[in-house]
Amino acid sequence: MTAADDIDSHDTGPAPADSPAERRRRKIRDAIIEAAERVFSNEGEAGLSIRRLADEVDYSPAAIYKYFRNKDELVIALKDAFFERLLAKIAGADNCDRPFLDRLRNCVVVYVQTALEHPNHYAAAFLTTSQSRPDEDYDGFRLSPSGQAYQWLRGMLEEGMRLGDLAPAPLALTTRSFWAGIHGLAILAIQMPNFLQPFPDEPTYKTADLLDYHADCIANGFVRREK
Amino acid sequence: MTAADDIDSHDTGPAPADSPAERRRRKIRDAIIEAAERVFSNEGEAGLSIRRLADEVDYSPAAIYKYFRNKDELVIALKDAFFERLLAKIAGADNCDRPFLDRLRNCVVVYVQTALEHPNHYAAAFLTTSQSRPDEDYDGFRLSPSGQAYQWLRGMLEEGMRLGDLAPAPLALTTRSFWAGIHGLAILAIQMPNFLQPFPDEPTYKTADLLDYHADCIANGFVRREK
DNA sequence: TAGAATAAGTGAACAGCGTTTATTTTTTGT
């Protein structure tokens, strides 16, 4: 079960535990999400309108509101589902038993790669409207996919310090700074057209080279230096 | 003269070089920009509508279109003007004769600080719609404020390599990676509420501490290490 | 200075948006 299912299923009245009615309802809800996912992937949030969505699933626009409180909630569902896939992908990429710094670098690359594969999702995940506020709803944040990603990264960096591979520093600072380094490349590549491509007066290079180089530099910045 | 003046003054017919008419026209145009700037600063692009803008400058909505081709062009004007201020601020901060790495770190801090002082401007500057495409219009990009920022950073990093303070590497990669590192913190702090604040289970710290730490780590990642 | 040309400004409309309300249709439970 995805976090999305928890967060946005706003029951209309007391729904029976599991009835044909409820199964049918879920089916329609999933169809809406699937259509939204399709449109969103191709055209982003701008191309995703309630009216169009209703058209694609053969319902009236108003019907959508029986399944989602509003558009924001629907987009959050897409966003959270993606973030969960991202998290799973990174955790999967980290399952090998290589040296810590190799694992760390690999995570950076996988993170950015996944973001680039779903640019609209990734970009939408970081727009202010759809974020929960930690100080007002800290548990909500901690349990959300992005909150879990943060905690996961913090755990990894803590391990690096424990192993002596990373320079000791306050984790609150280190995690934010490291995350910023990763996020920066992903979001810049997504939101700035041709950021990835070399300019006419620059020698060519492969995107993978930039990812590797960036992962190197970031990791380097946090590495413990023996005197 | 700002780049904004060049880019978006779409003359309606052959305007005389400098007549009372043209001066009056510029005045109105500036009033529009000023009102837009005011609304935009406080409420971002979402709060800035043509109708509201027209209301604030006591014109009809259609009148705005005599001065700007469309809303995008107006926002680009705001964006470019901001980016120019940002660039000037960084260049100013770099005018001291301290060691290279100190200067570099200082630039990072000033960059992020300025972004945080004008969050709506900075965030808007990196939305896909308003960016020119380097490969289709490279000169346009190179002369644009963001293009100049890129070239400025590249020049600075090149200097660092020449001085032997930074590890030699392809400038195309280094500049992108470094920029991503800076941009990441700025945009994350802006777009993710309470990213800057420590979470309830984390020890407190000052924002300035995070900026300094981040600048340290980024610079560290590119530093040349003597064996 | 009168009249034509040009620019500035406007009201009304178009097509789209998210969302709500009252109403109708369908399904469920008795």
Added chain:
DNA sequence: ACAAAAAATAAACGCTGTTCACTTATTCTA
């Protein structure tokens, strides 16, 4: 079969960016 409840809808509200025909004001020329 009938009443209660849920699902679905048509129509509207208020908002958006933008365009077009039209009027008003200014500028230039004869």
